[in-house]
Amino acid sequence: MTKATISLNVNGQTVETQAEPRELLIHVLREQLEITGPHIGCETSHCGACTVEIDGRSVKSCTIFAVQAQGSEITTIEGLGNPDKLHVLQEKFKEHHGLQCGFCTPGMITRAHRLLIENPNPTEEEVRFGISGNLCRCTGYQNIVKAILAAASELNETEVA
Amino acid sequence: MIPGRFDYHQPDSLTAALTLLNDLGDDARVIAGGHSLIPMMKLRLAMPEHLVDLKAISDLKHITVKDGSISIGAMTTQAELIGSAELALSAPIVKETALQIADPQIRYQGTIGGNVANGDPGNDMPALMQCLDAEFQLSGLDGQRTVKAREFYEAAYFTARDDLEILTEIVFPVCTGGYAYEKQKRKIGDYATAAAAVLLTRGADGSCSHASIALTNLADTPIYCEDASKALMNSGIDDASIAAAVKSCLEIIDPVDDNRGPAAFKKHAAGIVLKRAIDNAWSRA
Numbered sequence: 001m002t003k004a005t006i007s008l009n010v011n012g013q014t015v016e017t018q019a020e021p022r023e024l025l026i027h028v029l030r031e032q033l034e035i036t037g038p039h040i041g042c043e044t045s046h047c048g049a050c051t052v053e054i055d056g057r058s059v060k061s062c063t064i065f066a067v068q069a070q071g072s073e074i075t076t077i078e079g080l081g082n083p084d085k086l087h088v089l090q091e092k093f094k095e096h097h098g099l100q101c102g103f104c105t106p107g108m109i110t111r112a113h114r115l116l117i118e119n120p121n122p123t124e125e126e127v128r129f130g131i132s133g134n135l136c137r138c139t140g141y142q143n144i145v146k147a148i149l150a151a152a153s154e155l156n157e158t159e160v161a
Numbered sequence: 162m163i164p165g166r167f168d169y170h171q172p173d174s175l176t177a178a179l180t181l182l183n184d185l186g187d188d189a190r191v192i193a194g195g196h197s198l199i200p201m202m203k204l205r206l207a208m209p210e211h212l213v214d215l216k217a218i219s220d221l222k223h224i225t226v227k228d229g230s231i232s233i234g235a236m237t238t239q240a241e242l243i244g245s246a247e248l249a250l251s252a253p254i255v256k257e258t259a260l261q262i263a264d265p266q267i268r269y270q271g272t273i274g275g276n277v278a279n280g281d282p283g284n285d286m287p288a289l290m291q292c293l294d295a296e297f298q299l300s301g302l303d304g305q306r307t308v309k310a311r312e313f314y315e316a317a318y319f320t321a322r323d324d325l326e327i328l329t330e331i332v333f334p335v336c337t338g339g340y341a342y343e344k345q346k347r348k349i350g351d352y353a354t355a356a357a358a359v360l361l362t363r364g365a366d367g368s369c370s371h372a373s374i375a376l377t378n379l380a381d382t383p384i385y386c387e388d389a390s391k392a393l394m395n396s397g398i399d400d401a402s403i404a405a406a407v408k409s410c411l412e413i414i415d416p417v418d419d420n421r422g423p424a425a426f427k428k429h430a431a432g433i434v435l436k437r438a439i440d441n442a443w444s445r446a
Contacts, residue, residue, distance in 0.1 A: 004169065020166065021166075021167055021168060021169035021212070022163065022164045022165065022166055022167060022202075023163075024162075024163075024199075043162045043203070044162070044200060044203070045196060045199075045200055045267065046350060048264070048266060051266060057240070057269035057270070058265060058266045058269055059266055059269060059270060060266045060267070062162075063195065063196055063199050063200065063267075063270070064195060064199070064270070065169065065195075065199070065212075067169045067171075068169075068195070068214060068216065070171075111265070111266070115265075129265075130265055131265075132264050132265065132349040132350070133263070133264025133265050133266040133267065133349070133350065
């Protein structure tokens with residue numbers, strides 16, 4: 001049960017850390033790498049607050065062992081934007097009030113980011129289906145959906161221009 | 162929610178994985194997408210001392226359509242099933258079912274092999290595989306064998322797979338007739354309160370030339386409804402034969418009271434989803 005050396009590329013930076021095989025990726029991200037954007041909500045694969053992107057897939061980081069992510073590229077909310085330069089999705093969540101307490105927001109935006117890569121011009125229904133693995137207990141989702149649709153249309157305009 | 166301690170193994174070939182299982186014996190468990198096993202490990206309902214991860218075995222990840230037959234590697238994810246244009250043409254019911262499993266994040270990780278091999282009555286793919294009359298390839302160190310999905314499930318979490326075998330591939334015929342997978346669930350991400358997989362083919366003369374029905378989460382195994390399937394082929398599709406088929410299916414299910422409702426309610430829900438699935442499949446046939 002010795003610790004394994006795990007090498008990851010997190011938000012563009014190569015990092016190396018040690019973890020027991022039983023350590024979940026969310027715990028390694030938060031406690032060892034101090035990447036605290038992804039949150040621990042339910043820790044039972046339901047809420048999606050811990051969503052990160054691993055090699056182009058949205059993954060609930062509470063339901064994968066860190067050793068399984070060995071060698072992969074991980075993007076968290078920290079890799080999408082920062083306070084000086086917000087990602088379009090972050091801008092739109094702000095503009096459309098797509099959050100209240102903010103707890104689900106990092107997972108919600110990380111998931112929306114992947115959704116818009118795979119489907120740059122989604123319908124409202126496709127957005128709702130696409131974020132169905134992320135729970136929000138404040139907003140009732142209306143403004144989250146609006147924000148994601150607004151981000152999609154801005155990203156599409158930018159591409160055309 | 163910290164799982165018990167274990168050693169992690171990531172073999173890069175099937176032979177290496179089988180050898181590990183053989184050497185480690187009862188203390189080892191195979192992990193595919195992990196979305197059934199990891200939650201059980203967090204609850205310490207599963208405490209394997211060794212995990213053998215199949216993710217690095219590239220032979221287990223493929224979708225092949227050839228000569229009227231579809232074969233899918235066990236480590237193919239639900240998202241890959243959904244994204245396969247070839248599969249959408251040759252067996253559209255697979256995509257329809259996969260889209261009703263869990264949520265997007267889980268579908269990126271969860272595999273068809275894990276879903277069929279785990280033996281959880283709540284899983285959706287087992288009934289679909291019975292409906293499609295699929296065969297499962299099981300590999301052991303001594304060689305391979307094939308078990309039909311209709312003969313694979315013995316009881317909840319008990320299947321025909323030996324602990325030292327790995328389910329490597331799923332094979333079923335191309336099916337382009339009418340199809341439907343109807344699932345009643347309390348919310349996205351939940352297992353079925355009741356679900357039905359139905360395939361119906363319309364013959365040249367308008368009759369029903371092939372029918373197959375299987376049900377999810379209405380007993381401790383998936384239920385293939387052989388009598389109802391045959392009856393629909395013999396009697397053709399009309400209101401009376403559909404009602405008879407639904408009645409016949411409801412007689413062989415055995416749901417239990419749980420947090421999804423009492424058994425009587427599940428039987429009621431089963432009748433509704435099954436009727437819907439038959440109607441839907443026939444309208445597409």
